[in-house]
Amino acid sequence: MSGINYSEKIPNNVNLVGDRTLQRALEHWQPHFLDWWRGMGPADFQGADVYLRTAVSVDADGWAQYGAVKMPDYRWGIFLADAVPSRTIHFGDNIGQPVWQQVPGEHRSTLRRLIVTQGDTEPASVEQQRLLGHTCPSLYDLRNLFQVNVEEGRHLWAMVYLLHAYFGRDGREEAEELLARHSGDADKPRILSTFNEPISDWLSFYCFTYFTDRDGKYQLKSLAESAFDPLSRTCRFMLTEEAHHMFVGETGIGRVVKRTLEVMKELGTDDPAKIRAHGAVDLPLLQKYLNFWCSSSLDLFGSEISSNAAANFASGLKGRPDEASYDDHVLRDKTLDLETPKGVEKVPMLNALNEVMRESYLKDCEIGLKRWNRAIERAGQSFRLTLPSPHFRRSIGSWVGLPVTPQGKLISQDEYAKRIGEWIPTEADKAFVRSLMKRVAEPGKIAGWVAPPERGINNLPVDYEYVKLH
Numbered sequence: 355m356s357g358i359n360y361s362e363k364i365p366n367n368v369n370l371v372g373d374r375t376l377q378r379a380l381e382h383w384q385p386h387f388l389d390w391w392r393g394m395g396p397a398d399f400q401g402a403d404v405y406l407r408t409a410v411s412v413d414a415d416g417w418a419q420y421g422a423v424k425m426p427d428y429r430w431g432i433f434l435a436d437a438v439p440s441r442t443i444h445f446g447d448n449i450g451q452p453v454w455q456q457v458p459g460e461h462r463s464t465l466r467r468l469i470v471t472q473g474d475t476e477p478a479s480v481e482q483q484r485l486l487g488h489t490c491p492s493l494y495d496l497r498n499l500f501q502v503n504v505e506e507g508r509h510l511w512a513m514v515y516l517l518h519a520y521f522g523r524d525g526r527e528e529a530e531e532l533l534a535r536h537s538g539d540a541d542k543p544r545i546l547s548t549f550n551e552p553i554s555d556w557l558s559f560y561c562f563t564y565f566t567d568r569d570g571k572y573q574l575k576s577l578a579e580s581a582f583d584p585l586s587r588t589c590r591f592m593l594t595e596e597a598h599h600m601f602v603g604e605t606g607i608g609r610v611v612k613r614t615l616e617v618m619k620e621l622g623t624d625d626p627a628k629i630r631a632h633g634a635v636d637l638p639l640l641q642k643y644l645n646f647w648c649s650s651s652l653d654l655f656g657s658e659i660s661s662n663a664a665a666n667f668a669s670g671l672k673g674r675p676d677e678a679s680y681d682d683h684v685l686r687d688k689t690l691d692l693e694t695p696k697g698v699e700k701v702p703m704l705n706a707l708n709e710v711m712r713e714s715y716l717k718d719c720e721i722g723l724k725r726w727n728r729a730i731e732r733a734g735q736s737f738r739l740t741l742p743s744p745h746f747r748r749s750i751g752s753w754v755g756l757p758v759t760p761q762g763k764l765i766s767q768d769e770y771a772k773r774i775g776e777w778i779p780t781e782a783d784k785a786f787v788r789s790l791m792k793r794v795a796e797p798g799k800i801a802g803w804v805a806p807p808e809r810g811i812n813n814l815p816v817d818y819e820y821v822k823l824h
């Protein structure tokens with residue numbers, strides 16, 4: 355099942371040649387995708403040779419090939435993880451029934467919406483990041499940016515394949531719309547607000563890949579549980595690629611911390627002004643970026659209490675991430691104590707699944723913080739990075755618009771307005787970070803605000819010419 359035919363226009367392991375109608379429809383969409391890539395993808399680097407990973411199969415060992423590619427020539431393909439023989443629905447009200455190979459009529463519009471919402475985030479992030487190449491801190495980072503970008507492009511392909519293959523004409527129309535909406539566009543913005551935030555500096559890029567790509571991981575994990583088997587198989591393979599995106603975020607922030615600690619040691623101070631004057635990111639500033647991107651990404655999980663989440667779970671469309679790790683997979687008799695502004699409320703577990711997902715996401719977010727804090731502790735510094743309270747800066751759910759501090763304390767609107775600049779980047783902070791963003795594009799060289807990576811890509815040295823700019 356995992357053999358790929360590379361002589362085909364669209365590499366795939368879904369036997370596209372066996373379905374001429376579908377193949378033609380996707381070959382018709384392909385030039386539209388390429389137009390979008392050239393117009394909205396990484397600006398000014400389409401002719402560069404980039405050392406990229408390309409998915410070529412779904413085999414656990416050896417699913418990717420590495421080599422220099424011009425991005426518009428990247429082989430975006432369609433890959434589904436191998437089918438699990440006689441897989442059955444393993445959560446919700448239809449436990450034990452066979453999974454669906456076609457979309458059941460009654461779930462058609464909900465499934466389409468889930469796929470379109472996921473699909474929309476993929477090209478959105480490419481658009482958000484399209485100018486970052488101009489200010490890369492190293493060729494290694496530039497390559498990682500482009501790797502993330504082409505893979506988000508492939509994730510778009512993955513969702514478009516499902517739309518074309520299983521949703522007929524509506525699906526084809528949705529596939530066109532995925533290229534027509536644009537991040538931050540006043541008339542046709544992307545669906546979710548985080549994906550309309552500009553990413554104009556690399557500190558934001560590292561935070562985005564750490565927090566927002568991790569939201570992607572959790573959404574993919576929950577869709578990988580789906581009773582709609584093609585969606586499950588698609589998402590399972592996407593997760594393989596997604597791991598690298600979070601690696602870019604975790605190591606990126608880790609390298610910022612490392613460089614800052616070096617500067618602090620060199621100057622013998624933790625004074626932010628002095629650290630900034632030396633061209634590094636002080637830890638309180640980094641904390642503001644973490645607060646911003648973490649809180650923004652938390653909104654992506656939706657309202658704490660959600661009848662949609664309950665219905666999607668009950669009908670088997672969307673499970674919890676790592677569903678198998680739970681005991682109860684029906685949840686009809688379970689409740690959850692939910693912290694609301696009015697106090698603790700008991701809500702049916704089924705309706706609180708967005709919150710369950712948000713909690714497991716936050717646990718995953720803690721892993722990097724522990725690592726960064728260990729480095730800070732080892733350097734003898736007392737500062738500790740933290741995650742903001744999930745009630746901080748919410749624009750959805752029961753805490754929406756409430757003046758809550760990153761420590762989770764409800765304060766007055768006045769005080770909140772006065773202090774918000776202590777918690778998320780101010781215009782001056784952003785201007786400072788922008789001032790650090792100068793392109794470094796010589797092999798082995800690195801910008802002064804971030805430490806070099808510990809190792810290169812695919813066993814190559816750190817000073818390898820990962821992008822040949824010509």
Ligand SMILES: [Fe+2]
Pocket residue numbers: 476505506509570596
């Ligand atoms: Fe993605």
Ligand SMILES: [Fe+2]
Pocket residue numbers: 506567570596599
């Ligand atoms: Fe991603």
